[in-house]
Amino acid sequence: MLKPKHTPIIFALLMSGTMAGIVSAVVVIINTGLDAGTPQRWLSSYVIAWPVAFVSLYSLKDKVTKVAEKLTNPPG
Numbered sequence: 001m002l003k004p005k006h007t008p009i010i011f012a013l014l015m016s017g018t019m020a021g022i023v024s025a026v027v028v029i030i031n032t033g034l035d036a037g038t039p040q041r042w043l044s045s046y047v048i049a050w051p052v053a054f055v056s057l058y059s060l061k062d063k064v065t066k067v068a069e070k071l072t073n074p075p076g
Contacts, residue, residue: 012058012061013054017050020050021046024045024049025042028042
């Protein structure tokens with residue numbers, strides 16, 4: 001079992017993997033259509049998208065959290 005200190009990394013891996021999968025599938029289908037080659041095209045796109053999404057999510061999480069907090073908390 002992983003330690004609680006690993007939660008941010010695990011969260012970033014799971015969230016980025018999920019989002020990269022969904023977005024890359026949608027973009028591939030919109031751009032090239034849905035046919036027998038779609039899974040291979042999606043996988044090729046996903047292999048590039050996931051690391052980009054992970055690095056982006058992990059490196060920007062603190063800044064995005066601060067912006068979200070400012071948008072949801074009344075000035076104080």
